[in-house]
Amino acid sequence: MPMVGLETNKDGVSPPLWLLAELTYKCPLQCPYCSNPLEIAKYKDEISTEDWVRVMQQARKMGATQMGFSGGEPLVRQDLEELIQEARHLGYYTNLITSGVGMDEARVKRFKDAGLDHIQISFQASNEELNNFLGGTKSFEHKKEMARIVKKYDYPMVLNIVIHRKNIDQMRDILDMTVELNADYVELASTQYYGWSRINVDQLLPTREQLVKAEKIAMEYQEKLKGKSKIIYVIPDYYEKRPKPCMNGWGAIFLTITPDGTALPCHEAGQLPIEFPNVKDLSIQEIWNDSPGFNHFRGFDWMKEPCRSCPEKEKDFGGCRCQAFMMTGDAANADPVCDKSPHHQALLDDVERIGKIAAKEKNMDVKEQPLIFRNMKNSKKILKGESKAELV
Amino acid sequence: MDINKTDIPEVAPSFRLQWEEVQDCYVVLYPEGMVKLSGSAGEIMKRINGKLSINVIIKELETTFPENKLEDDVIKFLEVAYANGWIRNK
Ligand code: SF4
Ligand code: SF4
Numbered sequence: 001m002p003m004v005g006l007e008t009n010k011d012g013v014s015p016p017l018w019l020l021a022e023l024t025y026k027c028p029l030q031c032p033y034c035s036n037p038l039e040i041a042k043y044k045d046e047i048s049t050e051d052w053v054r055v056m057q058q059a060r061k062m063g064a065t066q067m068g069f070s071g072g073e074p075l076v077r078q079d080l081e082e083l084i085q086e087a088r089h090l091g092y093y094t095n096l097i098t099s100g101v102g103m104d105e106a107r108v109k110r111f112k113d114a115g116l117d118h119i120q121i122s123f124q125a126s127n128e129e130l131n132n133f134l135g136g137t138k139s140f141e142h143k144k145e146m147a148r149i150v151k152k153y154d155y156p157m158v159l160n161i162v163i164h165r166k167n168i169d170q171m172r173d174i175l176d177m178t179v180e181l182n183a184d185y186v187e188l189a190s191t192q193y194y195g196w197s198r199i200n201v202d203q204l205l206p207t208r209e210q211l212v213k214a215e216k217i218a219m220e221y222q223e224k225l226k227g228k229s230k231i232i233y234v235i236p237d238y239y240e241k242r243p244k245p246c247m248n249g250w251g252a253i254f255l256t257i258t259p260d261g262t263a264l265p266c267h268e269a270g271q272l273p274i275e276f277p278n279v280k281d282l283s284i285q286e287i288w289n290d291s292p293g294f295n296h297f298r299g300f301d302w303m304k305e306p307c308r309s310c311p312e313k314e315k316d317f318g319g320c321r322c323q324a325f326m327m328t329g330d331a332a333n334a335d336p337v338c339d340k341s342p343h344h345q346a347l348l349d350d351v352e353r354i355g356k357i358a359a360k361e362k363n364m365d366v367k368e369q370p371l372i373f374r375n376m377k378n379s380k381k382i383l384k385g386e387s388k389a390e391l392v
Numbered sequence: 393m394d395i396n397k398t399d400i401p402e403v404a405p406s407f408r409l410q411w412e413e414v415q416d417c418y419v420v421l422y423p424e425g426m427v428k429l430s431g432s433a434g435e436i437m438k439r440i441n442g443k444l445s446i447n448v449i450i451k452e453l454e455t456t457f458p459e460n461k462l463e464d465d466v467i468k469f470l471e472v473a474y475a476n477g478w479i480r481n482k
Binding site for chain 1: 406408425
């Protein structure tokens, strides 16, 4: 009987630990690797302060301890201080994930007073020209200044740099910059190819040669800065043979709420042909425990071969559902990163194809290479079908 | 690392110790992460407040749990806690 099955399944559902609030998709920057959905222009109605407070209360009651404020650029929301204060009051460890644009010392001080625990600032590159080009605005010096202020207010400083073909050769400079800014943690986040980065993958995927070099440098700094600064570098999974254990399993610990209140098991899941609930209609408890969307890929019963009979399925859960969907058309397939997937060869071919583009453009100025920037104008074009966004 | 029992440890600034009702244990929270503590680790951590020396903490624990000889376990846990940066000396 299905009811019985549902009951046992429910007992196995552990509460969410991580609540990620994508407060807005508005952003003063236009990073072509942004993992926000291509449809950002569609999200005009943002949920209210009261909605967010209710969501935070409900998730906290279920046991969530980490709260991330991100976007877009969360600083755009005028009620950010209020939300932080409420989150901290509820007992969350509060993380602000920002580009630093829209921040000043007065605001950092207000965040401190509101009880914010941690600020992560992202940089596009280690020099002004490339940073500003990639972000589509003049922001480099300001970001550095903000990093210093974050330190001044005694925050743990986490710098995040998204790494891709256009900046990977600056690895040494990037790390030197993080040393100069006294970062406690450095996340060298290889671009993940979702959203905007997916349509720019031809321009962003590093070559294997670049990767090997960059990895060596990262390891050298990891060794050198041991005990001072923690450097995390994950290479792009297109070069792996096993997928990442995406989100630690579907609906296992991670809960994302998009600006319009849609609840997702991961911040990319909106692209899947699955219906996801909205916090305006249901409580977090109902969403997490009972909604079909959140139960869709829980457990292992949904799996197909080769995952279904694979001894490694409890380790990686078959990888990323969104990647499987984007590359094979079926989200229940194995993530093609896995070399047991029948689609793995197609991924290798694609990497090879991109390698050829990289070789051809090697000596070309970055600014002449065809990147699609993440902004409302391009999003509208994509929505109208005028842009080549669906080419992947 | 050598632990000096007269040292007075405190929870490091970016970390937070907190009792979690749902998990039924103490947890250490830090940027984008959390460690769940075992019952005994929780008992040690909750006494780390920047006021008590390691000596005093051990004595307190031995009074509360008189059936055990705790010193070695406490030192072992403190080594882990220092190494992970959860605590530092005042
Ligand atoms: S990646 Fe860039 S464009 Fe996207 S939200 Fe972050 S700062 Fe804005
Ligand atoms: S076949 Fe599926 S479960 Fe097995 S390693 Fe590959 S992705 Fe993971």
